[in-house]
Amino acid sequence: MSVNVKKASHFLTNNAIYVVLVVIFIGITISNPDFLSLSTLTNILHQNATKAIIALGAAFVLITGGVDLSAGRVVGLSAVVSASMVQMSNYPQKFFPHLAELPVIVPILLAVLCGLIVGLINGLVISKLHVPPFITTLGTMVIVLGVNSLYFDMDPNNSQPIGGLRSSFTKWGTGSFSIGSFNLPYLVIIAIVVAIICWIIFNKTRLGKNMFAIGGNVQAAHVSGINVGRNLLWIYGIAGALYGLAGVLEAAKSGGASSAYGNMYELDAIAACVVGGVSTTGGIGTVPGVMAGVLIFGVINYGLTFIGVGPYFQLIIKGAIIVAAVAIDARKFVAKK
């Protein structure tokens, strides 16, 4: 009996995030049974697909023991860059009035490239100039906002929200793949593919293993023959590219962009990672955990609104969950007296 209780409590502590996710879901369903439907589920997934991609990028960095504050602003930059180049040719307020219709892939790749470059700069400054990640990315966060605002303010756009995006672009954010009457949004499919690729990098590649080693003990990683600088460069680069992709998808989803896009997304991403069991001191984290972390916030957002809890009250609940999740996680490592 007591062995079973012990086993159960062990299971609960080690899988706390998934349990919490299920409990929240059930709780909301009990207070309003209409919540439990396929459309609710796809709505939640659709709303959180880009957040999941950003959180995965943040997870790479957190696992190395770093932090990336530039995520949100990179999302904004790539949203603006991609949107500025995919406007309909007959749209009256074009960002580039004389730009011909490019194949959609070109602006998408350019926007992702912007993210990659910012990420590589982060990685370079951190590994070569030995500036702590917090400071480095705080700096690039501000710089990226500046660059994006300058770009956004160019004549003739003059900081007007960018609209009139071509449907061949926006369909990636709003369209879905139909199986009978069931519609699976492209956005969700993309997020799942990204998650699978990240899982492979985490678990099946040298880069992934090195990332955990660097976060686990950077000095030992160095002694073990890991080129810490080069690995960090790639990690921050991948993270940046993921933010870039998320920015493109944000623009496609909303059908427009402005330089304010992505503001504070980095904090949501870090919160989702931490709730999903990623250690802020490095070396620990899983892709399914991060996904669960994103979904917990997604379900809370959607569900609490669904049952009529006001947005201010939701903030309090979200904050409490962040702290509670880490407190539960910390229990795993606190030595018992």
Add this chain to the structure above:
Amino acid sequence: MMTSPYLLEMKGITKEFPGVKALDQVTLQIRPGTVHALMGENGAGKSTLMKCLFGIYTPDAGEIRLNGEKINLPDSRTALDKGITMIHQELHPVPRRNVMENLWLGRFPMRGIQPFRFVDGRKMYRETEKLFKDLDMDIAPDQIVGDLSVSKIQSIEIAKAVSYNAKVIIMDEPTSSLTGNEVEQLFKIIADLKARGVSIIYISHKMEEILRISDDVTIMRDGRKVGTWPARELTMDLIISRMVGRDLTQRFPARENVPGETLLKVEGLTSPFAQSFKDISFELRQGEILGIGGLVGAQRTELMEALFGLRSVSSGTISLRGKMVKINRPTDAIRNKLALLTEERRVTGIFPVLSVLENTVISNQKSYVKYGWLNESKRREDTDRHINRLAVKTPSMKTLIRNLSGGNQQKVLLARWLLTRPDILLLDEPTRGIDVGAKFEIYSIIADLAALGKSIIMISSEMPELLGMSDRIMVMCEGRVTGIVEGNTASEEQIMRLAAQHKS
């Protein structure tokens, strides 16, 4: 009651943790004004017993008597108030603050009236000065602690203990990071404390020390007390056999290695830093075990790290099989078939939050990659083979390495390097902090590797280990080689002389 001959008595102390009986009816009796050594292998229960005495753990059963009076120790604060203090193996001062603030931390002398009470800096200075004068310690109260040597910081801890009016001072491996001179100073302080009637519980793995300074020795094994003996009735072999519970006829395995041709040749290797190693020249033959002796601060570790590309070199050459090689970073060293087992296992060796598997294969990842993809079954196969080969005791290869004992962690680190198929293994204090039984296993592994034709450079500060394991011993002092002697003819005195030889 008051006639008890003991200052401190712990009777029938039992402490259970989930799944383990850490202490089983342990009794410890300390006479006033004596040094009482507590010995046992890692995991024998010494630390647990001391934590019970210092109020960190609450025993499940048993009683503690101080001066014949039964006492309860719910926390460390109470223990301190009763005059029981502990000096931990690893000191945790506040490095950027000064000596006196560290000393009086948590109980600063105050002045003024509530709520306007401020720290009385002048009083604190005076009292600190007086305390150091009493103890004959030469430390300025306003020096920044981070600038002091380990031994000075330890002296501060001892002064702190005295300032609590300590009757019993627990010292956990106090000499583990001290140089020869500093150890002598510590022993002087201990003698002084004894004369004041203070009793010292002394935990150490170093037999010579124990036999020299202790009055009584209690030996523990597997959470039980084996017995208490006057130190003068004990010998090193007696202590070891009582600690491990069997007769250790041999402390070192027989070596069957036959040194062959010269493999590594180091000439005139010099560090860019004036106080570090200079003009180091030596040769290492295939299948040879070259010991490196010297005192702490002899720059032996720095030399090893330079050979492995962790430190820069201003001049000198390294040749392998007659060919000059450049080693600027660890990857260069690994490519040239070198491996380095570092001294600070926790700081530069293990990845505590990763599994035994990941810790084992981390340096050999390159060989598991196919089309960018790691071959999981090969990783497991290699780990499994080495866990068995080196007899690593672990529940599974998925266990986090931090849950293993020091000896087993060390074996995992050895496995990590063996997987890279090195020709030369640089071992920096390979048995430091490892208990006697596991030490023998590590020695056997080293001997086997040498017999297989691997060349080994082993830094050791333990004289018997150096003499027992090395074919030749290179002795360093203050960054220079002061002599290279044959292992089977060298004596401890000879090595000590070389280690203390100051060449200016």
